Amino acid sequence: MKPFEIFCACPPGLELYLQAEALEAGFKGAEITAGGITFFGLWPNVMRANLTLRGASRVLARFAIFRSFNLSQLEKQTRTLDWAALLHAGTFVRVDVTTRKSKIYHAGAAKERIEKAIRERLGQAEPNEDPIKIMVRIEDNMCTFSVDSSGAPLHQRGHKEAVGKAPMRETLAALFLRASGYQGSEPVLDPMCGSGTFPLEAAEIAAGLHPGRSRNFAFERLATFMPERWTDLRSSVPKPIETPHFYGSDRNAGAITNATSNANRAGIEHLCTFTHASISDLMRPDGPPGLVILNPPYGARIGEKKQLFALYGALGTTLKTRFRGWRVAIITTDTSLARTCGLPFSDTSAPIPHGGLKVRLHQTKALH
Known part of the structure; x- marks a missing residue:
């Protein structure tokens, strides 16, 4: 052929x-x-x-x-x-x-x-x-x-069952991680982790796990399907890149329960730590600096935007005082909300479709 x-x-x-x-x-x-x-x-x-x-x-x-x-x-x-x-x-x-x-x-x-x-x-x-x-x-x-050839959309990895409001799709999270310079060898922290998408995706990349390992695909029902070749492909496990640790925190205790359950189902619970904490209580993990990446509320989806300026301001203060040496990446619909953080953003992406809205990725270099 x-x-x-x-x-x-x-x-x-x-x-x-x-x-x-x-x-x-x-x-x-x-x-x-x-x-x-x-x-x-x-x-x-x-x-x-x-x-x-x-x-x-x-x-x-x-x-x-x-x-x-x-x-x-x-x-x-x-x-x-x-x-x-x-x-x-x-x-x-x-x-x-x-x-x-x-x-x-x-x-x-x-x-x-x-x-x-x-x-x-x-x-x-x-x-x-x-x-x-x-x-x-x-x-x-x-x-x-x-x-x-896919069937169900590929963000449905097959091992993430517990999700909260306005979840970030795994496929989009993977692309935002790459756009933020993540290559699998540094710790990643999401201080508003929800169901844990960013830490989980980062941990799977570092562990060398295939994203589609836990699901079925439409091509398995086609006349072109090669069962033996498929078995060989699924059994070929790539070598892990590194073994950094990955962190998520959230002020919602239910979100932490969901994220922990998702890590267990994905088989990466040993690489992830999820903590119930507010932004003001967020502490820098031990070890080398890495990437802080988050998809905070926008106002248009979960709450009134006016109430979010204080949240973004507190986020910026915490990161500037406790996360020196770390890079920061924030996904939001509103540039004015991002600016409220007071962080030195050096790169802002073009608008990206996400959940019927347009978001931008705002990035900093390592914080001083």
């Missing part, structure tokens, strides 16, 4: 960091595109991308591309594709179509024609709640067919 294009999605504005991760992981030729990265490979590359890439939110395998100018032509060309090589007979498929600058302008009609052609090739399927998703993009009359 010839190599095909593989697309790994991530939030717009963070493609550079996903590209860096993919290149480090050996996905040669990874290039940035809008909302993700692309590279060419075969089905083992698709499986490995799902298993190992922490920043990817979804992996699509682009298996067909052709030009089409009307619905009848689209249906005929869809029917000629080798569906049996991709899908088992009777597979329940959901087709999603987007169309732009094309003579085929009605996405709903295109969806009906494509689904009809697939049914004629594979037979009628019993509907279920977990279909194989075929994504079709029609742009400038060029039709690109992709299969979603």
Whole structure:
């Protein structure tokens, strides 16, 4: 089989960091595109991308591309594709179509024609709640067919069950950690840790654990699935980078309970310490300096913004007086809230989509 294009999605504005991760992981030729990265490979590359890439939110395998100018032509060309090589007979498929600058302008009609052609090739399927998703993009009359090889979004690692309000997705946390210069060899602390996403993600990186080790994927239900190759991939455990320690604290005792439970399920409880504490009670851990990273309340999601200025001010005071030598990274929607910390931010990112809002990553160099 010839190599095909593989697309790994991530939030717009963070493609550079996903590209860096993919290149480090050996996905040669990874290039940035809008909302993700692309590279060419075969089905083992698709499986490995799902298993190992922490920043990817979804992996699509682009298996067909052709030009089409009307619905009848689209249906005929869809029917000629080798569906049996991709899908088992009777597979329940959901087709999603987007169309732009094309003579085929009605996405709903295109969806009906494509689904009809697939049914004629594979037979009628019993509907279920977990279909194989075929994504079709029609742009400038060029039709690109992709299969979603991931299934559930990749931030659903499979071992984090306890979450609180406004959680940070694991995939986004991994990209923010990379954007903050974290490479696995320094301690990380989140003083508003919630369910522990940042410390847990940082600990898994340092421990060399595959992010997808505890879950299933849609590609396991495709006709292209290679069980023996998949077993080999899952059993290949990368060497740990370092063994620093990772810390989280929160003024909500329930959050600490959740974070501790999540660490236990992930098998990294020995690398993490979670403490019930307010910002003013936060103390610097023993050992070398590292990275303080947090996703504090914005006001628009959890509380009134006016009430948050005192919180951000207290955070800045604590970090300036007790965390000299540490770098700080804060994710927030409002630059004025970040400035309230009084920290010497040297870098601020472009807006990044997060939970229906736009956030920015504000970073400092090592505090003096």
